[in-house]
Amino acid sequence: MEEKKNIFSQLPGKEKFAPFLEEMNFAEYLELCSKNPEITRTSYKRIYDMIMSHGTRKYSKFKEDVIHYNFFDDLVFSGKKSLFGLDRHLMKLVGFFKSASLKRGHERRVLLLVGPVASGKSTILELLKKGLEDYSKKEEGRLYSTIWTVDPKDEDGKNILGTVTKYENYRARCPLHEEPLRLLPTDQGIRENVLAHLGLKGKIEIDGDACPLCRYYFQRFLERYNGDWRRALQDHIKVRRLILCEKDRVGIGTFQPVDEKNQDSTELTGDINYKKLAELGAEDDPRVFNFRYGEFIVANRGLLEFKEVLKLDDAFLYPLLEASQAHLVKPRGFSSIEVDEIIIGHTNEPEYKKLQKNERMEAFKDRTIAIDIPNMVTLSDEVRIYERDYSPKQITDIHTNSPHNFEMLSMWMVATRIKEPKKQGLTLVQKILLYDGKILPGFSEETVKELKREPEAEREGLEGLSPRYAQNAIANLLVKESVRCLNAFMLFGEEGALMAGLHEHNPLISDKSKIEKYKNLLSVIKQEFQERVQADVQKAIIADTEAVKTLFSNYMDEVAAFVESEKVRDKFGEKREPDELLMRGVEEKIEPSIPESRKEDFRRQIMAKVGTLARESRKFEWDTDERLRKGLEKKLYEERKHTIKLDSLVSSVMDDETRKKIDVVKTFMIEKLGYCEVCAKDALEFVAGIWAKGGKTQAK
Numbered sequence: 001m002e003e004k005k006n007i008f009s010q011l012p013g014k015e016k017f018a019p020f021l022e023e024m025n026f027a028e029y030l031e032l033c034s035k036n037p038e039i040t041r042t043s044y045k046r047i048y049d050m051i052m053s054h055g056t057r058k059y060s061k062f063k064e065d066v067i068h069y070n071f072f073d074d075l076v077f078s079g080k081k082s083l084f085g086l087d088r089h090l091m092k093l094v095g096f097f098k099s100a101s102l103k104r105g106h107e108r109r110v111l112l113l114v115g116p117v118a119s120g121k122s123t124i125l126e127l128l129k130k131g132l133e134d135y136s137k138k139e140e141g142r143l144y145s146t147i148w149t150v151d152p153k154d155e156d157g158k159n160i161l162g163t164v165t166k167y168e169n170y171r172a173r174c175p176l177h178e179e180p181l182r183l184l185p186t187d188q189g190i191r192e193n194v195l196a197h198l199g200l201k202g203k204i205e206i207d208g209d210a211c212p213l214c215r216y217y218f219q220r221f222l223e224r225y226n227g228d229w230r231r232a233l234q235d236h237i238k239v240r241r242l243i244l245c246e247k248d249r250v251g252i253g254t255f256q257p258v259d260e261k262n263q264d265s266t267e268l269t270g271d272i273n274y275k276k277l278a279e280l281g282a283e284d285d286p287r288v289f290n291f292r293y294g295e296f297i298v299a300n301r302g303l304l305e306f307k308e309v310l311k312l313d314d315a316f317l318y319p320l321l322e323a324s325q326a327h328l329v330k331p332r333g334f335s336s337i338e339v340d341e342i343i344i345g346h347t348n349e350p351e352y353k354k355l356q357k358n359e360r361m362e363a364f365k366d367r368t369i370a371i372d373i374p375n376m377v378t379l380s381d382e383v384r385i386y387e388r389d390y391s392p393k394q395i396t397d398i399h400t401n402s403p404h405n406f407e408m409l410s411m412w413m414v415a416t417r418i419k420e421p422k423k424q425g426l427t428l429v430q431k432i433l434l435y436d437g438k439i440l441p442g443f444s445e446e447t448v449k450e451l452k453r454e455p456e457a458e459r460e461g462l463e464g465l466s467p468r469y470a471q472n473a474i475a476n477l478l479v480k481e482s483v484r485c486l487n488a489f490m491l492f493g494e495e496g497a498l499m500a501g502l503h504e505h506n507p508l509i510s511d512k513s514k515i516e517k518y519k520n521l522l523s524v525i526k527q528e529f530q531e532r533v534q535a536d537v538q539k540a541i542i543a544d545t546e547a548v549k550t551l552f553s554n555y556m557d558e559v560a561a562f563v564e565s566e567k568v569r570d571k572f573g574e575k576r577e578p579d580e581l582l583m584r585g586v587e588e589k590i591e592p593s594i595p596e597s598r599k600e601d602f603r604r605q606i607m608a609k610v611g612t613l614a615r616e617s618r619k620f621e622w623d624t625d626e627r628l629r630k631g632l633e634k635k636l637y638e639e640r641k642h643t644i645k646l647d648s649l650v651s652s653v654m655d656d657e658t659r660k661k662i663d664v665v666k667t668f669m670i671e672k673l674g675y676c677e678v679c680a681k682d683a684l685e686f687v688a689g690i691w692a693k694g695g696k697t698q699a700k
Helices: 002-009 028-036 043-053 086-099 121-136 156-163 188-196 212-224 229-236 275-282 314-326 349-357 357-367 379-389 405-417 428-435 446-455 454-460 468-477 488-490 512-540 547-565 578-587 598-617 626-646 646-650 656-671 677-692
Strands: 021-026 058-062 064-069 110-114 142-151 171-173 237-241 252-255 303-307 341-345 368-372
Touching: 021 028, 028 229, 028 237, 043 121, 043 341, 064 086, 086 110, 110 121, 110 237, 110 314, 110 349, 121 303, 121 341, 142 212, 156 578, 188 212, 188 446, 188 578, 212 229, 212 454, 229 237, 314 341, 314 357, 341 349, 349 357, 357 368, 379 405, 379 428, 405 468, 405 488, 405 512, 428 446, 428 512, 446 454, 446 598, 468 488, 488 512, 488 656, 488 677, 512 626, 512 677, 547 578, 547 598, 547 626, 578 626, 626 656
Parallel strands: 110 341, 110 368, 252 303, 303 341
Antiparallel strands: 021 237, 058 064, 142 171, 142 237
């Protein structure tokens, strides 16, 4: 027991939570406000400051300036809820908060996040809610609320706070956890004079009166002290640190439509506590009303999330509009209460389209700011989703990061969300790569800007498959006991996990024409995958860099002699004409192939580069020119692949020498390219099958 006690005593103690229980009297709070006016800021200003406190990073993409907000890198969830590829849309979101914090109009609007399923709408709300909770615990995020107190020895406590049964009954919290300065009376200019005395006039704005319950207590104490409001606040108010918490229903609320028969507007505004009604006897007594039953009340000073907001019945829309436009909530039997909260709804595309066509919803549309939250159309951002969820850290018993695995999966997902390019000579795969910031011959950043200006581009990311489709396919594979490697062969095969999901009964895809479209796109991406696998095998076969350098040296000797119209001296000292067969053997392997009519131009261009680099005291190497490098590698590959006899993998006979050569290739793929035994074997057998059929699909 003594040992356990010692261990327990070494754990963090009250220093972790004591600051959250900070309490002071009203005069001390006034002094605190004069030193730090920020503690009285509005909910919009607080959420904007919270986001900005994590810092930003500026960068340029397609010649446009973009701001990345570090907050959405998920500093709260430690990477489990990070958002990828939404920087431009999050700029609009943060811009909304900034405008609202400056009271330029957006603070009187409902913010609506619109997008397809799994695009990140709920994740954004989770981050904002958890962020507010975390921020309220930090020194720079402090905020406060009030507690009414009565001395336990004071018999009047029974009349003011209700029946006294235990000490807690002598402390009544403000049900709206309001800003304490709202208790300053507006009558006779008292509030204005107090703020001026503290030097806060013009620095802070305290709008609105206290809630019905606080007004009730304030009035009772005014009567007791013959109108001395100072004594009412100083003797019976405690100002306490407020920690926002969704689970404790403090400053963060969530509302979701359910069956209309089992839900009414009191879930937004609160309802009568009938147990207290029997005790106190009057429905208009604020002590009888359960304000904290309503989500509008719960979310005061923070954020209210409306899930599937467009499925709300009209009875809920009117209170929602009043709360956003006028910041007023009308509980039954009381005058309107002024609230300070951020209202964010989210919905999917079909529901939003209905809203746009519904003429009865004009008032709602007029008070709504919609921000699109699409699925990814940037390849590398889509890849990050699966790398995060299925990394070796997350899954230790299965090889999940096989080469091209998530990239090809992501390429197909993006392909379902973007439009076929209309630009002549541009393929769908090239468009995906351009969107990802890749540099392709014949295209530029201006090409991407033109593509994004096309009318159809506005819908990109708002249609197509969601990441959940891919996650479901991967999950189906990972639960199989026989699976030791998750690779693209298992995903893209004719009976692979991705194709298996494309059937008429899939609840995520109801349109038959879309199913056929996705199948065709799967074939396109599968072809891209095949070429990349062949390129890997090619790289493994020609792993001997010295052989490439030798071929390069021979090619350059022949080209130099050709350009200078000289003869080449062979190893026996004999002079001969430049070897046209060797030069054309390399040039025909270059992508795109150098035609006979352009061979002289190409060779002169190569020699010109050699001269330019020489003048800069630099050397033209075998890998200096990307096109020439690929041509050399492919030429060497074509020469060597026949000596390895890789196609023997698909036959029943393999000699020891061939097996050793294939094992060398496999070892290179495992050690240098990231394959494992399983996916390396699959890749080699796949390429061997192509060779056995005549090798029609060429490696890049």
